[in-house]
Amino acid sequence: MFQVLAADSIKEEGLQPLLEQPDIQLHIGSIDSENIDIQKIDALLVRSATKVTSELLDRMPSLKIVGRAGVGVDNIDIAEATKRGIIVVNAPDGNTISTAEHTFAMMAALMRNIPQAHSTVKKGEWKRNQFIGNELYGKTLGIIGLGRIGSELAKRARAFGMSVKVYDPFLTKERAEILGVQLSTFDEVLAEADIITVHTPLTKETKGLLNERTLSQTKKGVYLLNCARGGIIDEMALAHFIENGHVAGAALDVFEVEPPGDHPLLKLDSVIVTPHLGASTKEAQLNVATQVAREIRTFFDDKPVANSINLPAMSKEIYEKIQPFHQLAKEMGKIVSECHNKGISELTATYSGTAAELETSFLTKALLAGFFENRIDIKVNEVNAIHIAKERGIIVGEKVTGNSYGYANTITITARGDGDVFTARGTFIEHYGPRIVNLDGFTIDFHPSGNLLYIQHMDRPGVIGHVGKVLGDHGVNIATMQVGRKEAGGEAIMVLSFDKPLSDDMIVKLESLQDIVAINSIVL
Numbered sequence: 028m029f030q031v032l033a034a035d036s037i038k039e040e041g042l043q044p045l046l047e048q049p050d051i052q053l054h055i056g057s058i059d060s061e062n063i064d065i066q067k068i069d070a071l072l073v074r075s076a077t078k079v080t081s082e083l084l085d086r087m088p089s090l091k092i093v094g095r096a097g098v099g100v101d102n103i104d105i106a107e108a109t110k111r112g113i114i115v116v117n118a119p120d121g122n123t124i125s126t127a128e129h130t131f132a133m134m135a136a137l138m139r140n141i142p143q144a145h146s147t148v149k150k151g152e153w154k155r156n157q158f159i160g161n162e163l164y165g166k167t168l169g170i171i172g173l174g175r176i177g178s179e180l181a182k183r184a185r186a187f188g189m190s191v192k193v194y195d196p197f198l199t200k201e202r203a204e205i206l207g208v209q210l211s212t213f214d215e216v217l218a219e220a221d222i223i224t225v226h227t228p229l230t231k232e233t234k235g236l237l238n239e240r241t242l243s244q245t246k247k248g249v250y251l252l253n254c255a256r257g258g259i260i261d262e263m264a265l266a267h268f269i270e271n272g273h274v275a276g277a278a279l280d281v282f283e284v285e286p287p288g289d290h291p292l293l294k295l296d297s298v299i300v301t302p303h304l305g306a307s308t309k310e311a312q313l314n315v316a317t318q319v320a321r322e323i324r325t326f327f328d329d330k331p332v333a334n335s336i337n338l339p340a341m342s343k344e345i346y347e348k349i350q351p352f353h354q355l356a357k358e359m360g361k362i363v364s365e366c367h368n369k370g371i372s373e374l375t376a377t378y379s380g381t382a383a384e385l386e387t388s389f390l391t392k393a394l395l396a397g398f399f400e401n402r403i404d405i406k407v408n409e410v411n412a413i414h415i416a417k418e419r420g421i422i423v424g425e426k427v428t429g430n431s432y433g434y435a436n437t438i439t440i441t442a443r444g445d446g447d448v449f450t451a452r453g454t455f456i457e458h459y460g461p462r463i464v465n466l467d468g469f470t471i472d473f474h475p476s477g478n479l480l481y482i483q484h485m486d487r488p489g490v491i492g493h494v495g496k497v498l499g500d501h502g503v504n505i506a507t508m509q510v511g512r513k514e515a516g517g518e519a520i521m522v523l524s525f526d527k528p529l530s531d532d533m534i535v536k537l538e539s540l541q542d543i544v545a546i547n548s549i550v551l
């Protein structure tokens with residue numbers, strides 16, 4: 028039974044995909060709820076309040092996936108989650124419209140002093156001359172970060188007769204043209220905008236983007252908005268520029284620390300604020316809750332999630348194409364690990380044919396996950412495989428070759444270490460399935476599944492018969508058997524499959540037979 032914890036007041040109506048599921052127990056509460064054992068939680072759903080830190084992850088050893096019911100993942104330690112193989116997904120577009128509308132509402136309210144005027148009227152005052160505002164029409168709006176929210180805001184601003192200048196280093200001219208905005212440099216936006224609004228994520232690059240220095244490059248009388256993340260505009264610098272009259276006012280939905288407590292910005296009349304309400308509409312909350320709940324259901328169904336922060340994005344069609352190769356890569360990783368049970372310092376995956384046309388980096392991660400499965404104690408998956416390899420000093424390489432060895436596709440693994448080299452090659456044959464076609468240079472052909480025995484032996488008369496006899500004498504039925512050799516009388520291999528795993532005793536008996544070099548058991 029999967030244990031799911033939905034924290035941070037995620038809209039319950041949106042959690043439908045996780046309700047009344049025979050394999051899911053849904054807990055609604057918080058990480059501090061007394062009646063919830065967070066050690067057993069498999070999936071955690073959060074908004075921005077819960078901080079998913081490395082300490083919290085330490086307390087949640089069963090955690091496999093974190094779902095952010097919203098966009099910003101700056102409250103989640105992605106690097107730590109990735110190290111631990113925990114997938115992080117978000118709901119990237121469920122609250123775009125709500126946040127753009129909220130920003131627009133804040134901009135209109137800021138320009139017309141609506142919150143300030145409202146509170147005076149409520150107090151019985153009627154101060155019409157004190158609240159002379161500014162029109163939006165004809166003003167230049169500077170947008171920093173023209174992603175989903177910035178783009179929606181730009182459309183609304185244009186409809187109000189504003190001209191829009193945008194700074195976004197990742198925006199193309201074509202996209203700017205389509206949106207009817209002027210692509211500008213950061214300095215141009217600072218110098219020319221009457222109102223500046225930020226819509227970037229909070230990253231090391233955007234933290235303090237608007238600071239003492241850059242604020243001094245803005246027009247005197249500029250208005251500023253932050254409905255993205257606290258910290259993109261340096262709060263102390265902003266307070267200073269409002270106090271000295273350079274900045275005319277600011278509208279803030281977010282703060283570096285939330286709630287902000289006794290904050291200097293809250294004491295300024297020209298600063299209007301909301302308590303991180305950008306995404307707080309019925310529609311957005313239903314959207315984001317439904318999106319992440321579906322992702323969690325998909326994850327438990329062992330299908331690819333659509334919006335992972337630490338896995339490549341994959342459509343259903345691509346997933347269906349890659350799935351058989353993904354399985355093959357994982358099994359091959361395990362086979363190499365078991366057949367070549369030695370330390371390695373380098374692992375290279377070479378793809379050919381139809382396998383090379385796929386997202387090979389994902390296949391390499393699957394292959395590493397298979398390789399590490401029985402080698403180390405922690406769970407390894409596509410999320411943390413590269414990190415684990417690096418941590419263990421294994422150089423991971425990836426190549427593509429035009430040589431498919433006569434197959435429609437191949438995946439070849441080459442493992443190197445201490446002067447030894449071991450290779451394995453597999454292929455996926457349409458309507459037939461995965462096959463391992465070469466092991467350690469021996470041509471062979473077997474289906475990588477079930478209980479296998481990899482036997483290295485000398486190519487001498489009677490060896491195969493002796494192995495069969497020992498197994499038969501102990502009532503062990505051989506399901507399939509494949510042999511391979513490079514030259515008559517030299518080294519050879521056998522790969523046998525069984526309906527049940529072989530006992531250690533049985534393996535010891537086989538090892539003692541003449542001309543047997545080594546035996547490795549593989550369970551796939």
Ligand SMILES: NC(=O)C1=CN([C@@H]2O[C@H](COP(=O)(O)OP(=O)(O)OC[C@H]3O[C@@H](n4cnc5c(N)ncnc54)[C@H](O)[C@@H]3O)[C@@H](O)[C@H]2O)C=CC1
Nearest residue numbers: 098099126172173174175176195197227228254255305306
């Ligand atoms: N107040 C609220 O309740 C909400 C706040 N947000 C915040 O808004 C942010 C933006 O959301 P979306 O538009 O959905 O994200 P997005 O990913 O679609 O857009 C972000 C844009 O910022 C640009 N960007 C990144 N680094 C930049 C830099 N150094 N300078 C200029 N541009 C840069 C990117 O190229 C991208 O176009 C989120 O990261 C989140 O923190 C999102 C939803 C609700």
Ligand SMILES: O=C(O)C(=O)COP(=O)(O)O
Nearest residue numbers: 074075076097098099306
């Ligand atoms: O989606 C985002 O990035 C937001 O900031 C919304 O935050 P919230 O889910 O309302 O706490």
